[in-house]
Amino acid sequence: MDMEGEFKNFIMIWIIAAATMCYCHTIGKFIPHGKARLVAIFPPILILLLLPLRLISIYLGGPTSFFLGWLSTFKLILFALGKGPLSSNPPLPLSLFLPLSLLPIKLFQTQHQPNLSKTQNSHINLTSGKLLEKTDIDNLTPDNKDVSRNTENSQITEKGQKSTINYAYVTMVFVLALLIPLYPMKEILHPKFILFLYCLYMYIGLELIFGMIALLARKVHGLELEPQFNEPYLCTSLQDFWGRRWNLMVTRILHPTIYEPVVNASSRAIGRKWASVLAIVATFTVSGLMHELVYYYIKREKRTWGTWEPSWDSMCFFLLHGVCLAIEVAFKKALKGKWQLPRLVSWPLTVAFMFYTALWLFVPALVRCHVYEKGVRELNVIAELGKDFYGLLRSLCFHD
Incomplete structure (x- = not known):
């Protein structure tokens, strides 16, 4: 390349x-x-x-x-x-x-941002205050009591802010370095284990990308940003995973564009209480379509427009989760918070369901797009460029 x-x-x-x-x-x-x-x-x-x-x-x-x-x-x-x-x-x-x-x-x-004028500070306070006034996912899935303590503790506050580069990111880089050498051994490893490694590879890659963006925004604009992931491996329900732990920006952008219009359109027919269940399925349907579009972008080998041939695995993954989440929310509405599974039960069940469905539908769609093969090839090219650059610097220093 x-x-x-x-x-x-x-x-x-x-x-x-x-x-x-x-x-x-x-x-x-x-x-x-x-x-x-x-x-x-x-x-x-x-x-x-x-x-x-x-x-x-x-x-x-x-x-x-x-x-x-x-x-x-x-x-x-x-x-x-x-x-x-x-x-x-x-x-x-x-x-x-x-x-x-x-x-x-x-x-x-x-309260104040060091690198901005007073007028810009007022814009930040007005805008971000409006955004943080109400959590989008609480509108999407109305069970407001199901906010975990880990989620609250992980929020960045004015008193104490998370460092973008911390022990978690160092650990992720270390794990990623261990995963890459395993790729040439995939012929002797179990196929499901390879898919599991792909899951880790994708999650770590996303965490690092969003972390670098947050670091860049902090250095350039002096802004503190909300993390996009919040320890998704600790999820205790689908509502908890999709609403409060995984890629939160997607949740916030789909809520006003898809969820709210569907709720408003269907409320007269089935009532607002149950219109949210239909809106959840519609939201996940759109998310599945957009993932298929992203897969189209990344699987191309030439810089030209080509025929879009979706595999629909990703679409099925999000449809399945949308239906399951809608059922979960419907049950919570019916029970009105009178009964819920203990955390020691709900956590392994949720994590097992997420991994099983991801290995069944989501990751194979990426495999067919040759994402991981391309990723490994690019890492090798980047490594070679790094060696060449290091050699150039070393020769210049030695020459001086």
Whole structure:
């Protein structure tokens, strides 16, 4: 793979994406939210969907397709309707609009930010205060009492903030270094164990990517960001896993774009109490479709538009979890909190269900996309580039 050309395309894509968001920010000043703004923002949405086609690598193309092709496009749809993280009163300054529109981040409410002006501080307080006023997942799954102590303790507060680089990330890097040499041995290992290793590989990779983004945002903007993962291996229910522990930005972006409209549309027919159950299934259906789109981006071998041939494994995975989560929420509504499984029982059952369904449907879809083979090849290329760079530095130092 031509990593040099890939890096150049990567930089070009993000420059174009930033310029596109500057246009959207300007549009927001002159066109009120509604149909007119939606029409004006349609071309930027199309551009964001096309930009990831210029990348074919896993480590550059994968996150880019997820950030731009999914999250940013959904944020712009909400922005056109006057909703979501990009909409506030007063409007966000461009310095905050850009990172919020392009990256999977959510601001915490803080009293002051050291690198920003007083006016920008007021924007942060107003915006992040609004975002933290109500937890989206509590609207999605109304059992507000099922908030675990681990979730509360892991939240970043004004008194004590998590360090982006901590022992957890060091451990993940160490585990990742141990996993890579096992890949050439896959012929002698059990197929299920290989899929299990793929699960660890994916989770660690996502944690590290989001951690680097948080570190970059902290250094550039002086902002503290909410972590996207919250110890998902400690989940005690599907509601706990999908709502409070796994990729929280996706939950927050799907709630106003899919969940709320479905609830509002179906409430008159079946009542708001049970409309949420239908909305959960609809939300997971859209999530499955968007995952299929991301898989299309990352499985390509050429920087061109090709035929979309979804495998539907990922779609089935999210449909299954959507139905199971809807059943779980329905039971909790019916029981009204009078009875629930003990944590010692619910935790292993939930973790076992997550792993079994992931190994059955989710990971095989990635295997068919050749994600892991491409990832290993890219790591080898990056390692060779690192050796060449180190050799160049060493020769320059020796020459001096």
